[in-house]
Amino acid sequence: ADGHRKATSASITPSTIRSEPVTIAIFLGCLILAIVIGIPIAYALILVGVALMLHIDFFNAQIVSQNMILAVDNFLLLAIPFFILAGELMNSGGLSKRIINVAMAFLSHRKGGLGYVAIASALVLASLSGSAIADSAALAAIIVPMMRQARYPDGQSVGLLAAGGVIAPVIPPSIAFVVYGSVASVSISEMFLAGIVPGLLMGASLFIAWKIVSLRSELEVGERAPAIARWDALRKGFPALLMPVIIIGGLRTGIFTPTEASAAAVAAAVIVGMAFYRELRFADLPQILKKTVLATSAIMLIISAAALFSFLITRSGLPNEIAAWFKDVFESRIAFLLAVNLMLLVIGMFIETSAAILVLAPILTPIAISYGVDPVHFGIILILNLGIGLCTPPVGAVLFVGCAVGRLPVWQAVRTIWPFYGAAVFTLLLVT
Numbered sequence: 001a002d003g004h005r006k007a008t009s010a011s012i013t014p015s016t017i018r019s020e021p022v023t024i025a026i027f028l029g030c031l032i033l034a035i036v037i038g039i040p041i042a043y044a045l046i047l048v049g050v051a052l053m054l055h056i057d058f059f060n061a062q063i064v065s066q067n068m069i070l071a072v073d074n075f076l077l078l079a080i081p082f083f084i085l086a087g088e089l090m091n092s093g094g095l096s097k098r099i100i101n102v103a104m105a106f107l108s109h110r111k112g113g114l115g116y117v118a119i120a121s122a123l124v125l126a127s128l129s130g131s132a133i134a135d136s137a138a139l140a141a142i143i144v145p146m147m148r149q150a151r152y153p154d155g156q157s158v159g160l161l162a163a164g165g166v167i168a169p170v171i172p173p174s175i176a177f178v179v180y181g182s183v184a185s186v187s188i189s190e191m192f193l194a195g196i197v198p199g200l201l202m203g204a205s206l207f208i209a210w211k212i213v214s215l216r217s218e219l220e221v222g223e224r225a226p227a228i229a230r231w232d233a234l235r236k237g238f239p240a241l242l243m244p245v246i247i248i249g250g251l252r253t254g255i256f257t258p259t260e261a262s263a264a265a266v267a268a269a270v271i272v273g274m275a276f277y278r279e280l281r282f283a284d285l286p287q288i289l290k291k292t293v294l295a296t297s298a299i300m301l302i303i304s305a306a307a308l309f310s311f312l313i314t315r316s317g318l319p320n321e322i323a324a325w326f327k328d329v330f331e332s333r334i335a336f337l338l339a340v341n342l343m344l345l346v347i348g349m350f351i352e353t354s355a356a357i358l359v360l361a362p363i364l365t366p367i368a369i370s371y372g373v374d375p376v377h378f379g380i381i382l383i384l385n386l387g388i389g390l391c392t393p394p395v396g397a398v399l400f401v402g403c404a405v406g407r408l409p410v411w412q413a414v415r416t417i418w419p420f421y422g423a424a425v426f427t428l429l430l431v432t
Contacts, residue, residue, distance in 0.1 A: 071307030093273020112214025171199025306358030348389020
């Protein structure tokens with residue numbers, strides 16, 4: 001592998017690099033055209049990479065395959081299938097249900113209490129699986145029927161759950177952090193620890209937004225759970241609630257690397273689901289593993305395609321051209337970050353989070369560093385922006401999952417999501 005890397009990097013000389021506006025036109029033109037006509041993002045990235053190779057007069061099929069294979073030959077990326085598997089095991093093993101029951105016991109007596117339950121549950125579930133779509137599907141399946149029965153407006157219910165899904169990419173353990181760290185050569189452990197406060201800020205902002213919305217609504221006030229019911233819910237939910245402590249604590253103390261933490265999460269999910277709650281059966285494992293394999297293969301294909309893309313845009317001088325343009329237009333660091341935020345919010349509406357990270361991180365991270373922005377801080381900003389895109393149409397995956405599970409037209413959720421979207425953007429500005 002080292003020999004291949006040396007041969008690949010040595011094959012391109014300065015004479016083959018053409019830094020000119022045509023490079024940007026080819027890059028944007030091919031990428032936008034491929035997305036518009038519906039080519040899957042992985043193949044779109046390969047297309048852009050091949051177009052750039054032809055532009056710099058360096059097309060070589062062997063380099064295409066070498067870069068794609070070497071990209072996924074990375075120990076750190078093992079965290080992705082393990083965290084996906086952990087999330088599936090938790091949902092099937094009853095952990096998600098116990099966490100929601102704990103939140104119900106302590107928060108459901110407030111006006112709009114089920115909304116607070118949804119936000120608190122989203123925070124805890126996000127710290128277990130790191131997958132926004134998996135968390136949102138589990139929450140919507142359990143909480144939306146309860147909200148509907150309590151006569152909560154359907155649009156507000158699904159909109160709040162979709163906004164709560166934004167927490168998952170930001171709070172550790174996040175699959176998006178693993179992808180960004182591997183692409184931008186940033187410590188994944190540092191990314192995990194840096195995401196704790198922004199994730200909690202997102203939860204606090206949603207709490208405030210829901211409080212304002214619920215005070216203006218005629219929502220029923222539930223009965224306060226007796227102390228014995230609270231204790232019972234806490235006792236039954238304790239093994240599930242202990243898992244984030246084990247994962248984050250292990251990372252913080254250096255017991256786990258991120259990859260080891262993902263494997264520990266799987267082991268803990270199996271033990272808790274089978275031994276404590278006894279809802280996870282051996283017969284469930286084939287279907288769980290199938291879902292994990294399908295999700296992992298889709299992400300890994302995008303990562304391998306993005307490696308070729310990143311290799312070519314770096315060798316073509318494109319990041320230098322974009323950096324020079326930013327320097328000419330935005331003199332201060334704050335102006336640069338605000339411009340990037342605006343751009344990323346728009347991009348997040350159209351491109352899936354992992355794909356957008358793989359496309360944008362190699363271009364924007366070096367530029368951010370040149371402005372004096374810490375790459376870990378910039379990674380949080382990047383992922384938070386793209387996470388907000390998960391709850392906005394036309395490609396808001398979490399929004400569509402919530403609407404599908406809740407059997408609600410998308411337009412109805414979009415019409416009422418704006419207070420929660422505003423809370424997410426406010427958190428983004430605080431983090432920036």
